Amino acid sequence: MPMYVFSCGDCGSFELSMPMADVGPAASCPTCLREARRVFTPPRLARLAPPVRRAMETEEASAHEPQVVSQKRGRQMPHQRSTTPPWVLH
């Protein structure tokens, strides 16, 4: 699915993956759940801003370990930072 960039006034920018038919001019921020405006940028940015990385790491943790996400959210996980991020193409 294509990635779309949204910008939250409080948390900065983040990306969401959704079907092209479902994307709108705004989406809920995954961090604070407020409305974030869509930013029109080319997909697959080579460099991600720090707020984007944080948002994506949060989404990855939620997707893979939903049962412990409430305990892990907000903690540092240094052992994951040395691995290749799942969104990097080889």
Ligand SMILES: [Zn+2]
């Ligand atoms: Zn936010």
